[in-house]
Amino acid sequence: MSSRPQRSSYIWGIFARPGRLKWLLAALPFLISIFTYTFFSAKRHEANPSEKLMPSWSQMVKRTTELATVPNKRTGKLVFWDDTWSSVIRIAKGVGLATLVSVMLALFIGVFPAGHALGQNFTNTISFIPPVAILPILLVAIGVGEASKIGLIFIGTFPLMTRDLTLYVKGLPREQIIKTMTLGASQWQLIWKVIFPQMIPRIIETIRLSIGAGWIFLIVAEGISSSEGLGYRIFQARRYMAMDTIIPYVIWITLLAFIADTILRLVIHFFYPWYRANKS
Amino acid sequence: MNILHFQDVDKAYPTPNGDDFLVLDNIDLTIKKGEFCTLVGPSGCGKSTLLKLILGQEQATQGTLTIRDNIAGNPDSTRGIVYQRYSLYPNKTVLENVLAGPFFKIPFWKKDERAEVKAYALELLEKVKLGEHTAKYPHELSGGMQQRVAIIQALITKPEILLMDEPFGALDPGTREFMQTLLLELWEEYNLTILFVTHDLEEACYLGTRLLVLSQYYSDDRGEDFQRGAKFVVDQQLHRGALSTHVKEKPDFNKLVESIREQGFNPKYLQHVKEFDLNHPDSWSTLSLEEHNS
Numbered sequence: 001m002s003s004r005p006q007r008s009s010y011i012w013g014i015f016a017r018p019g020r021l022k023w024l025l026a027a028l029p030f031l032i033s034i035f036t037y038t039f040f041s042a043k044r045h046e047a048n049p050s051e052k053l054m055p056s057w058s059q060m061v062k063r064t065t066e067l068a069t070v071p072n073k074r075t076g077k078l079v080f081w082d083d084t085w086s087s088v089i090r091i092a093k094g095v096g097l098a099t100l101v102s103v104m105l106a107l108f109i110g111v112f113p114a115g116h117a118l119g120q121n122f123t124n125t126i127s128f129i130p131p132v133a134i135l136p137i138l139l140v141a142i143g144v145g146e147a148s149k150i151g152l153i154f155i156g157t158f159p160l161m162t163r164d165l166t167l168y169v170k171g172l173p174r175e176q177i178i179k180t181m182t183l184g185a186s187q188w189q190l191i192w193k194v195i196f197p198q199m200i201p202r203i204i205e206t207i208r209l210s211i212g213a214g215w216i217f218l219i220v221a222e223g224i225s226s227s228e229g230l231g232y233r234i235f236q237a238r239r240y241m242a243m244d245t246i247i248p249y250v251i252w253i254t255l256l257a258f259i260a261d262t263i264l265r266l267v268i269h270f271f272y273p274w275y276r277a278n279k280s
Numbered sequence: 281m282n283i284l285h286f287q288d289v290d291k292a293y294p295t296p297n298g299d300d301f302l303v304l305d306n307i308d309l310t311i312k313k314g315e316f317c318t319l320v321g322p323s324g325c326g327k328s329t330l331l332k333l334i335l336g337q338e339q340a341t342q343g344t345l346t347i348r349d350n351i352a353g354n355p356d357s358t359r360g361i362v363y364q365r366y367s368l369y370p371n372k373t374v375l376e377n378v379l380a381g382p383f384f385k386i387p388f389w390k391k392d393e394r395a396e397v398k399a400y401a402l403e404l405l406e407k408v409k410l411g412e413h414t415a416k417y418p419h420e421l422s423g424g425m426q427q428r429v430a431i432i433q434a435l436i437t438k439p440e441i442l443l444m445d446e447p448f449g450a451l452d453p454g455t456r457e458f459m460q461t462l463l464l465e466l467w468e469e470y471n472l473t474i475l476f477v478t479h480d481l482e483e484a485c486y487l488g489t490r491l492l493v494l495s496q497y498y499s500d501d502r503g504e505d506f507q508r509g510a511k512f513v514v515d516q517q518l519h520r521g522a523l524s525t526h527v528k529e530k531p532d533f534n535k536l537v538e539s540i541r542e543q544g545f546n547p548k549y550l551q552h553v554k555e556f557d558l559n560h561p562d563s564w565s566t567l568s569l570e571e572h573n574s
Contacts, residue, residue, distance in 0.1 A: 173366035178337055183381035183437055184357035193384070198371050277419035278370045 055244040063244040079233070083249075087222070087230040088256070090146070091214045094153025099207060101154075102161035103199065107191055109162075110169025120166070127159030132220055144225035149218065156217040157210040164209075168202045169195060201268050201275035208264045215257060282349070283441050283473050284311040284334065288566065289343035290509065291329055300341075303329050305509030307343070308565045309492075311441065311475065315562075316467055318476045318488030322545050325494050325510040327477045331443055334475070335359055348440055357381070360439030362447045367430035368418040374429050375401060375414040381437035397436075404432045408462060424455035431463065435470060444476045448483070460487055481537050481545075486528055490560055491516045493544035500553040500571045513556050514543050515563040 008015045011025075018025060041054040055063075068080035075082075105123060108115040131152060138148040138155075172195065180194050222231030230253055237245040268275060286309040292300035303326040311317055321327050332338040333345060336355045345352045347359065368377050375398070382397040405414055408428040418426055427447055434442055448456045464487065467474060478484050484491055493514035500508070518536075527533050542549055543557060551557075553571055558564075 175361075175363045175366040176369070178335060178355050179361055179363070179367065179434075180380075181355035182335070182357060182359050182361050182439065183384060183433070185380075185384040189384050193380075194369065198369070272371070274370045274417045274419055277417070 052241050052243055055247065059244045060248045063242075064248040067245070079228075082228055083230045083233050084252070084256070086228045087218055090149050090222075090229065091153060091211065091218055094150045094218070095157055095207060095210055095214045097150065097154045098158035098161055098210065099203060102158050102165055102206070103196075103203060105162045106165030106169050106199070107195065110166045111191060111195065123159060123162050123166075127163060129155075129159075131156035131217060135221065135224065139225065149221040149226065152221045153214050153217045157213050160213070161206045161210055164206050165199065165202060168199060172198065201272035204264050204268055204272075208261050211257060211260055215253060219253075281313045282310055283313050283315075283347065284309065284475075285344075285346045285349075286310075287344045289333065289345055290341045291326070291333060291338065292341045292509070302507055302509035304333070304340075305511050306566075306568060306571070307511065309512065310562045310564065311473065311490075312562055313473050314471055316464075316472075316474045316476065316487060316489045317492055318478060318484035318490070319492045319494060320478060320481055320484045320540070320544065321494035321510065322497070322547075323479065325496050327494055328445065330494065331361075331445055331475075331477060334441070334443060335361060357437050358440045360434035360437065360442040362427070362430045362434050362442070362444045364446045364449045368426055368433070370418055373415050373417055374405065374410060374421070377418070377429055378405060378433050378436055381433065385437075401432070401436060404436060405429075408432060408466075422455075423451050424459055427451065427459060428462070431466065435466065435472060441473045441475060444474060446478055447476075449478070449480075456483075463487070481540055482528060482533075485518065485533060485536050485540065488518050490562075491518050491540070493540060495544045497544070497547050497550055498553060498556070499550040500567075502570050511553070511556075512558065512563075512565070513551060514540060515556075515558040515560045517560045 008017050010016060010018055010021055037054070038057065041051075041056050044051045044054050045056060064080065068078060071077060072079050105119060109119040109123065110116070134155065135148075135152055138151050142148050142151060176194070177190065180190050185194065218229070219231030219234065222229040223235040226232040230249055234246050234249050237243075237249070286307050289304060289307040290302065291304040292302045295301045307330075319327055319330070329338065333340055334347075334352065336352050336359070350358075352358075369380065372380065378401045379398060382401075383394065386393045386397065388394070402411070402414065405411055408431070410425060410428055410432075413421060413425065418429070421429070430447070448459050451459060460483065463474075466472065476484070476487060478487075491514065492512055494510045495513045496508060496510040498508070498511060498513055500506075502508070543551065553567055556565075
């Protein structure tokens with residue numbers, strides 16, 4: 001009697017081995033979402049040909065193509081790309097500034113005992129302030145221009161980045177720091193030649209996590225005071241119930257966030273192999 | 281020539297209830313150039329504290345500690361250290377790790393000097409059989425290889441004294457013996473002065489030219505209830521013949537190990553301070569009046 005080796009289930013239980021099936025499983029939620037939307041959109045269009053709430057895919061493509069290729073009559077700009085550029089630059093500036101400040105603070109607090117005493121409690125306290133709550137203060141204090149939008153992104157992201165990076169610096173083995181000094185390093189060299197290079201992949205990872213928060217604050221700030229930007233456009237389109245603009249913009253923002261995240265992840269993967277190896 | 285000199289050194293740590301807990305108790309020690317000192321002692325006796333004092337990571341509560349007649353300050357390149365773990369920079373390759381020390385001192389525009397040191401580093405790596413692994417990162421190396429890099433990394437800056445804190449403690453027995461003979465070769469060739477902390481008595485007796493036992497199990501005239509810190513209870517010269525690890529199987533060697541185990545590690549075996557086995561030529565110790573008033 002021939003016996004077949006026992007094979008664990010493809011799908012069920014904690015010992016399942018989905019194999020190639022996992023690609024199908026990964027695609028399934030996406031397919032279901034798209035199908036559900038398409039189904040209900042079509043149904044509503046049947047009932048009411050001037051339906052605006054759930055535009056069809058073709059309507060959205062048409063509208064987006066217009067925004068991306070036909071210059072605006074008043075400003076002469078390609079609205080879609082102009083919005084994208086403005087928003088991306090704002091996030092880059094806001095998160096960039098937050099990165100710069102949090103790296104400095106993390107080194108200061110993480111390396112120097114006096115820096116810890118001076119800065120630890122203060123930055124922790126700052127991180128409890130809900131950033132959106134101080135948006136009015138920013139608007140009053142520095143006006144409705146670019147600075148307040150970048151400022152909100154900065155304030156929204158830097159406290160957590162600082163906390164994360166400080167923890168990382170403090171987590172470096174004490175032995176390594178003592179060893180560095182016995183190898184003849186100056187304190188300056190310890191920071192810039194030993195600690196900072198080891199921080200870089202963590203900085204990239206912190207940026208990855210902060211970009212998500214950056215988008216939230218960007219959209220809030222643009223919704224309140226702006227004349228262009230992806231967030232601004234969404235809030236403006238809401239006034240006309242222009243779902244054929246809002247939905248593609250949301251998808252576009254999601255895609256941009258995904259692209260940025262993937263790039264940063266790949267940078268760590270290819271340029272800092274030691275980082276992943278030492279994490280486990 | 282004296283490299284390291286302790287005089288009447290006490291180290292106490294504050295405890296939560298406000299008292300001080302004495303770890304090292306009136307320590308005297310002189311280490312001469314070229315000595316290979318091994319330091320053993322029961323756990324909690326203060327071996328690590330002693331190392332931290334020498335490194336400058338901790339400060340003595342009392343007494344003076346000098347390296348080449350200079351008061352030992354914050355950690356600097358007069359002392360080298362090899363730890364059991366975390367010794368290497370994870371973000372640097374083997375060669376970069378070894379060059380870290382010299383390159384702190386040689387600015388990047390002095391290309392010739394840097395090239396010279398690099399050649400020397402490669403030579404050293406070749407010597408410890410890492411010639412083929414110079415471009416690897418520490419996480420790609422075995423434990424023994426990592427420790428070989430760490431040793432080269434520390435000795436390339438030519439410290440006055442090389443401190444080693446259980447450097448082979450995490451290695452399997454075979455690798456360990458290989459590392460022991462390798463270390464002895466390096467010690468001989470580069471005339472190193474080493475203080476080697478271990479909890480393995482056999483290792484201590486095999487490697488050292490001088491064996492130090494630090495222990496809190498002893499008696500003196502300060503009364504029964506006195507909370508004593510650790511002292512050196514044994515300070516012996518060891519005679520080493522061949523580098524072969526076969527000596528470990530000889531009866532004399534085992535007798536030595538057993539007698540040290542009794543003197544240093546048995547909590548019930550309390551020698552009086554005046555009867556310690558301190559027969560090494562460099563050994564000395566001054567006792568306070570309270571310690572031997574009889």
